[in-house]
Amino acid sequence: MKGSPLEKKALDDISLEISSGEFIALIGHTGSGKSTLVQHLNGLLKVDEGEITVAGMKTKGKALKELRKKVGIVFQYPEHQLFEETVYKDIEFGLLKQGIEEKERHKKICETASILEINDEILYKSPYEISGGQKRRAAIAGILVLEPEILVLDEPAAGLDPSGTRELFDIVTTLYKEKNITVILVSHSMELVADYAARIIVMSEGKIHSDGTPAEIFMQGAELERIGLGIPEITKLMNALKKYNKDIKQDIFSVDEALKEIIRLMGRGK
Amino acid sequence: MPLIKAINVEYTYQNNDSPVKAVDGISMEINDGEFIAVLGRNGSGKSTFARMLNALILPDGGNIIVLGMDSSIEENVWNIRKNVGMIFQNPDNQIVGTTVIEDVAFGPENLGVEPAEIKKRALSALDEIGILKLKERAPHLLSGGQKQKVAIAGVLAMKPRCIILDESTSMLDPVGRHEVLETIQALNKIEKISIIHITHHMEEACLADRVLIVDDGKLVAQGTPVEVFSDVDGVQSLGLDVPQVTKLMYELKKLGLVDDNKIISVDAAAERLGSLIG
Numbered sequence: 320m321k322g323s324p325l326e327k328k329a330l331d332d333i334s335l336e337i338s339s340g341e342f343i344a345l346i347g348h349t350g351s352g353k354s355t356l357v358q359h360l361n362g363l364l365k366v367d368e369g370e371i372t373v374a375g376m377k378t379k380g381k382a383l384k385e386l387r388k389k390v391g392i393v394f395q396y397p398e399h400q401l402f403e404e405t406v407y408k409d410i411e412f413g414l415l416k417q418g419i420e421e422k423e424r425h426k427k428i429c430e431t432a433s434i435l436e437i438n439d440e441i442l443y444k445s446p447y448e449i450s451g452g453q454k455r456r457a458a459i460a461g462i463l464v465l466e467p468e469i470l471v472l473d474e475p476a477a478g479l480d481p482s483g484t485r486e487l488f489d490i491v492t493t494l495y496k497e498k499n500i501t502v503i504l505v506s507h508s509m510e511l512v513a514d515y516a517a518r519i520i521v522m523s524e525g526k527i528h529s530d531g532t533p534a535e536i537f538m539q540g541a542e543l544e545r546i547g548l549g550i551p552e553i554t555k556l557m558n559a560l561k562k563y564n565k566d567i568k569q570d571i572f573s574v575d576e577a578l579k580e581i582i583r584l585m586g587r588g589k
Numbered sequence: 590m591p592l593i594k595a596i597n598v599e600y601t602y603q604n605n606d607s608p609v610k611a612v613d614g615i616s617m618e619i620n621d622g623e624f625i626a627v628l629g630r631n632g633s634g635k636s637t638f639a640r641m642l643n644a645l646i647l648p649d650g651g652n653i654i655v656l657g658m659d660s661s662i663e664e665n666v667w668n669i670r671k672n673v674g675m676i677f678q679n680p681d682n683q684i685v686g687t688t689v690i691e692d693v694a695f696g697p698e699n700l701g702v703e704p705a706e707i708k709k710r711a712l713s714a715l716d717e718i719g720i721l722k723l724k725e726r727a728p729h730l731l732s733g734g735q736k737q738k739v740a741i742a743g744v745l746a747m748k749p750r751c752i753i754l755d756e757s758t759s760m761l762d763p764v765g766r767h768e769v770l771e772t773i774q775a776l777n778k779i780e781k782i783s784i785i786h787i788t789h790h791m792e793e794a795c796l797a798d799r800v801l802i803v804d805d806g807k808l809v810a811q812g813t814p815v816e817v818f819s820d821v822d823g824v825q826s827l828g829l830d831v832p833q834v835t836k837l838m839y840e841l842k843k844l845g846l847v848d849d850n851k852i853i854s855v856d857a858a859a860e861r862l863g864s865l866i867g
Contacts, residue, residue: 348762348763348764349732349733349761349762349764349765350732395760448604450631450632451631451632452631452632477759477760478631478678478756478759478760478789479631479789480629480630480631480789480828480829481630481789481791481828481829481830482630482828482829482830483630483631483828484789507762507763510833547762547763547764548763549763551833552792552832552833552834552855553833553834553837555855556833556834556837556855556858556859556862559855559856559858559859560859560862560863560866562863563859563862563863563864563866563867564863564866564867567866574833574836574837574840577833577837578837578840578841581837581841581846581862581865581866582844582846584865584866585846585865585866
């Protein structure tokens with residue numbers, strides 16, 4: 320709300336480079352500016368000051384259509400935006416707008432549906448007749464079918480059960496590896512972020528608080544808690560075990576790594 | 590007398606030509622003052638079941654008895670809803686007032702409470718939840734966690750015996766989630782209000798006295814959090830997860846390195862493992 324007493328700087332002097340083919344997690348508590356940042360990436364919002372270049376295009380420029388082809392954003396609860404009679408038609412919508420021929424549309428829809436494990440039966444159902452997890456995947460398919468080079472996912476697993484969450488993240492990981500797309504994931508789950516992302520960008524009060532590998536980021540547990548975030552539970556355990564054995568590795572954020580480390584320390588004690 | 594009793598309840602959705610049995614013969618009891626967590630994958634029927642507990646929907650088969658009142662008898666419905674309040678998932682979908690206090694007053698007003706008493710109840714509910722200072726604020730400008738606290742205050746002003754939270758933390762960030770959990774734990778401990786918390790977050794379920802798992806419309810497991818989560822394979826086969834420390838202890842047990850994996854907290858795990866690695 321610019322010019323009003325409620326004016327607030329959502330992003331404040333951010334400089335950042337993301338390379339093609341990275342898998343990045345963007346974390347920060349509500350109001351930290353991460354959603355605002357994400358909306359700048361395809362020109363939904365435009366910077367007051369400074370400049371953003373995505374795939375060689377300035378987001379303040381005229382080529383918004385081109386830009387939005389390259390950057391696909393899946394917003395929170397994307398299933399709220401399903402509106403067509405069938406899942407198929409819903410996925411087709413963006414392709415129609417791009418003027419792609421029917422045969423080509425069909426091919427792309429089937430391909431995308433298969434990646435997201437949406438079977439034929441679901442494809443021809445109304446979006447209102449399918450389960451929550453299926454709706455979520457249908458909505459994501461509508462973005463993926465446009466073959467973005469950069470895929471932004473804002474809390475893609477909110478409200479999904481644990482197995483649905485894993486399935487979705489495994490699909491995203493496969494896409495990332497096979498199609499070589501850049502993934503930017505906004506999430507509140509430190510466990511998921513630790514498992515999937517190679518680089519974590521932490522935002523706080525409109526600024527980039529820190530930027531690094533999961534190991535680098537989760538080493539600063541107390542600091543993350545101060546800005547309203549946390550560390551994975553397993554990392555908390557490793558911190559707690561430090562008083563029993565000073566040698567214990569602290570850069571651990573998955574159960575498998577923790578298991579190896581504990582076995583190593585137990586073996587050495589004997 | 591149990592607070593809520595479900596006797597072999599069933600519910601079927603009429604989905605075009607193919608009916609879907611969402612709840613398929615659940616029997617259980619909830620005692621006064623209990624904190625219960627309900628887990629289950631998407632589509633398991635847990636929300637449908639919860640909606641029957643305050644007569645938002647009525648079972649097709651079986652009965653729901655709240656404080657001795659059967660929900661299938663129409664005269665009981667208001668009284669049941671007064672005693673069992675519900676908080677939904679989306680904080681934005683349950684705001685009715687233009688100020689926080691108006692929003693909280695909506696419930697008791699609908700119950701036909703005297704105006705002076707409404708104000709008293711609304712203020713005391715806000716005070717209890719710790720958001721009295723927000724009373725004149727516009728609810729839509731609050732944070733997600735604050736909005737959910739307003740919704741809880743609204744239910745509290747009706748003086749319920751039980752509050753159901755249907756994935757009410759799932760749209761909140763860690764701070765908002767923590768706020769809501771602290772609030773419901775305090776209501777449970779201090780006011781002895783029963784809590785039924787439906788969630789996908791295992792660490793939230795660990796706070797409960799008892800965990801129920803619903804799958805395919807049936808109650809498939811129940812017990813204390815430690816009992817339920819230590820069956821790692823069982824829980825995972827239901828599409829759910831266990832706390833990371835429980836998983837770790839389970840793997841160590843499989844290797845014969847610890848005796849049991851009945852551990853769900855970081856502190857307990859640290860204590861157990863500390864002596865082994867020291």
